[in-house]
Amino acid sequence: MASQSPSKAEDLVNTLKTRFPDAVKGSKVEGPRRILITFDKNTFLDIAAFVRDGLGFDHVKGIAGIDEPTHKLIKVLYFTGSFSKTEVEDVILVLETELDRGNPVIASAVSVWPSAHFHERETFEMFGVKFEGHPDLRKLLTLDNWDGPPPMLKDIKFPEMGQR
Amino acid sequence: MDVSVGPQHPGSGHVRLLMRVDGDYIVSIDPDIGYVHRGCEKIAEYRTAVSNIPHLERPCIIDAIHLNWGYVLPIEELQGVVVPPRGQYISTIAAEMNRIMSHLYWLAINAGVFSGHTTIFMYGFGDRDLFIELMEMLTGARLTYSFLPPGGPRRDLPAEFQKRLTQLLDYFERRLVEYDRIFFSNPLVIARAKGIGVLKREEAIRLGVTGPVLRGSGVKYDVRKVEPYGAYSELEFDVPTFEEGDSYARFMVRFEEMKQSIRIIRQALEKLPKGPIARKAPLIIPEGEAIGRVESSRGELVYLVAGDNSDKPSRVKIMNGSFRNLVAMPYLVRNVHIADMPIIYGGLDYWPVEADR
Numbered sequence: 001m002a003s004q005s006p007s008k009a010e011d012l013v014n015t016l017k018t019r020f021p022d023a024v025k026g027s028k029v030e031g032p033r034r035i036l037i038t039f040d041k042n043t044f045l046d047i048a049a050f051v052r053d054g055l056g057f058d059h060v061k062g063i064a065g066i067d068e069p070t071h072k073l074i075k076v077l078y079f080t081g082s083f084s085k086t087e088v089e090d091v092i093l094v095l096e097t098e099l100d101r102g103n104p105v106i107a108s109a110v111s112v113w114p115s116a117h118f119h120e121r122e123t124f125e126m127f128g129v130k131f132e133g134h135p136d137l138r139k140l141l142t143l144d145n146w147d148g149p150p151p152m153l154k155d156i157k158f159p160e161m162g163q164r
Numbered sequence: 165m166d167v168s169v170g171p172q173h174p175g176s177g178h179v180r181l182l183m184r185v186d187g188d189y190i191v192s193i194d195p196d197i198g199y200v201h202r203g204c205e206k207i208a209e210y211r212t213a214v215s216n217i218p219h220l221e222r223p224c225i226i227d228a229i230h231l232n233w234g235y236v237l238p239i240e241e242l243q244g245v246v247v248p249p250r251g252q253y254i255s256t257i258a259a260e261m262n263r264i265m266s267h268l269y270w271l272a273i274n275a276g277v278f279s280g281h282t283t284i285f286m287y288g289f290g291d292r293d294l295f296i297e298l299m300e301m302l303t304g305a306r307l308t309y310s311f312l313p314p315g316g317p318r319r320d321l322p323a324e325f326q327k328r329l330t331q332l333l334d335y336f337e338r339r340l341v342e343y344d345r346i347f348f349s350n351p352l353v354i355a356r357a358k359g360i361g362v363l364k365r366e367e368a369i370r371l372g373v374t375g376p377v378l379r380g381s382g383v384k385y386d387v388r389k390v391e392p393y394g395a396y397s398e399l400e401f402d403v404p405t406f407e408e409g410d411s412y413a414r415f416m417v418r419f420e421e422m423k424q425s426i427r428i429i430r431q432a433l434e435k436l437p438k439g440p441i442a443r444k445a446p447l448i449i450p451e452g453e454a455i456g457r458v459e460s461s462r463g464e465l466v467y468l469v470a471g472d473n474s475d476k477p478s479r480v481k482i483m484n485g486s487f488r489n490l491v492a493m494p495y496l497v498r499n500v501h502i503a504d505m506p507i508i509y510g511g512l513d514y515w516p517v518e519a520d521r
Contacts, residue, residue: 033391034455059372062483064468079455079466079483083369083383090390092455092466115372117491119483126205141198141520152206161210164476 009035009091012055019054020047033090041097041106048078048095048112056085057093060109063119065127067154072101074127078109078116099129108134126152169505171199177516183497183505190505193497195490201520208480213239213449216477218310223482224518225307226269229255229262230460231518232312235480237393237456238469239314243446249395251316251441256394257329257432258302258311259458260425261295264336266461267418267425268292274510275347275415279356284347291339294332301325316442326433333426340423348419357412361496361508364409373492375463375485376421377512380414382407387459399431411511418513448475462486462513486519 012035013027023043028036039047051057057080066075078095082088099106108131109116120131121140128150131137142151149156157164171180178199184191204223208216220235221228233255240247247255272288275281296306301322303309311317347353363373368381378385386403388396404420406413449471457466463485470479489512496508 030454058369061372061374061464061466061488062481064479064481064483066470066479077468079468083378083385089385092457094455113372114370115488115491118487122487139198141201143198151203158206158210161207164210 008032008087012088012091012093013037015055016047016051019050023047034092034094036094036096038096038098041099044095044097044109045107045112048109051080051093051095052112055093056082056088058082058084058113060113060116060119061092063116063123065123065129065152067101067127067152069101069154074099074101074104074129076104076106076123076127076129080113104129105132106130107132108137110134126150128153171196179514179516181493181497181505181509183502185502188501188503190497190500190502193494193505195493197490197516198520200517204521205480205482208477210476212475213447213477214313216480217313218308220480220482221308221310222517223484223521224460224462224486224515226515227262227266227461227518228307228309229259229311230458230465231484232310233259233394234456234458234460234465234467235469236312236314237458238454238467239449239456239471239477240445241454241456242450242452242469242471243314245315245443245445247316248440248443249437250320250439252395253432253436254317254321254441255312256396256399257321257429258299258309258317259394260428260432261299261329263461264422264425265292265295265299267422268295270418270461270510270513271343271347274513278506278510279353281347281350281353284343287339287343287346291336294335298325298329298332301328313442313445315445316440318442320441321436326436329429329433333429337423337426340419343419348415353415354412356504357415357507357511358408358410360411360504361500361511362408362410363492363496365407367495368409368492371491371495373463373489375460375489375513376414376417377489377492378463379403379405380417380511381409385464387457387464391457393456393458395432395435396428398435399428401428411507414511414513448473449477453479460485462515462518463488482521484518484521486513486515487521489514490519 009029023040026038061079064077080093167183169181171178180196182194221231268288272285276284303311363381365382401424451473453470466483468481472478
């Protein structure tokens with residue numbers, strides 16, 4: 001699996017850490033093709049713009065919410081990748097941030113990555129995360145008459161499907 | 165004036181396209197999806213690692229091997245299970261057969277029916293069934309195979325399978341020549357699809373589209389090359405790309421990909437190593453998160469699987485080609501004739517059930 005040295009991934013992490021010493025809270029390099037960066041949500045758009053322009057990660061593959069009720073958190077993960085820069089085209093760079101479960105708000109990344117448009121709408125609907133500045137933050141997948149809480153939260157249970 | 169196309173099956177599944185039209189022109193389009201949303205990601209949290217496999221193939225049954233494989237890769241990574249070489253080759257053969265079948269389905273419905281070409285509809289569906297029969301011989305099911313549990317494929321190649329598959333590939337290669345003659349080189353098809361729905365290279369990158377849509381805009385990006393899984397690193401194949409970025413280029417990418425799939429299967433059958441096909445994998449998913457990806461027929465398919473040392477995943481996130489290519493639809497379907505909409509929609513090979521999950 002490891003066809004190149006893992007140092008390329010570490011280089012990317014170090015570049016980000018030097019550029020944003022306070023905002024980057026943690027990093028994990030899981031193999032040569034997987035990088036996870038944890039960051040402070042207040043500097044999100046600066047980091048996103050740098051990741052796009054400085055590092056070449058030009059699109060979002062998807063956005064995942066993860067609900068952690070025990071820590072009163074909702075984690076939001078941006079999966080970014082690169083089509084235009086061949087040196088990093090095999091890397092999936094995950095930008096992760098933690099939001100307050102009571103009021104999950106983060107700046108929308110659509111201005112940086114237009115590819116985030118529908119992914120943010122989905123995360124808004126499924127986890128209740130508000131993406132400030134999103135051009136069209138509406139419901140997307142659930143039924144028109146669904147007026148319950150965001151269905152992917154862990155405290156929304158469906159006992160008829162079994163134990164969880 | 166606003167016109168609602170769908171949700172009663174405007175093409176490949178239930179989706180509603182809200183079109184604002186001015187005379188014969190579409191001014192803007194708002195895709196209203198979710199009519200076939202089934203909460204796959206939520207249901208996956210209630211099912212065990214293995215019983216999730218038949219469940220998670222359902223979003224795109226015509227591409228079941230890829231949906232299954234992408235889900236199993238991160239689980240194998242968390243469990244530390246390595247599939248033996250023979251298992252990797254058999255998975256690769258099944259995946260490429262599935263790619264041909266999925267592209268034939270696209271050719272029959274999304275290209276053939278949408279451009280009013282009934283012959284290619286019958287040809288495509290007829291030939292797809294021959295592959296389905298062989299898949300049934302290999303896996304026991306026509307469409308929903310659940311063939312790749314963690315650890316490796318369920319079955320070895322049955323007797324006579326190699327011979328029959330080789331015969332089928334010989335036949336299918338002759339058919340592709342015929343397809344070219346009656347469809348891809350057909351002046352009527354070219355007139356309808358060429359120059360329609362142009363997505364330039366920079367725009368394709370900016371919108372983050374994937375799969376044949378991306379490669380039709382001249383970006384050479386294929387997970388089988390950038391992050392080889394299965395046996396792909398040991399097999400020779402090209403990644404077909406076209407610079408034009410129109411619907412016709414996307415048609416041609418899929419046509420050329422079927423030829424490459426034949427090439428891959430032939431090599432895999434020839435090089436097929438001996439030995440075990442699978443290893444025993446634990447039933448629990450260890451704690452942690454892993455990301456796996458495959459090149460499905462509709463593009464890059466990324467799975468995030470999080471485990472918590474139980475037999476059920478604590479989170480499964482599916483990032484698939486149809487949902488990613490959706491962003492291109494409002495961009496492409498504007499200032500075009502209403503009659504061009506089906507050709508653009510067909511070129512994207514949008515599969516509503518996969519996008520809605």
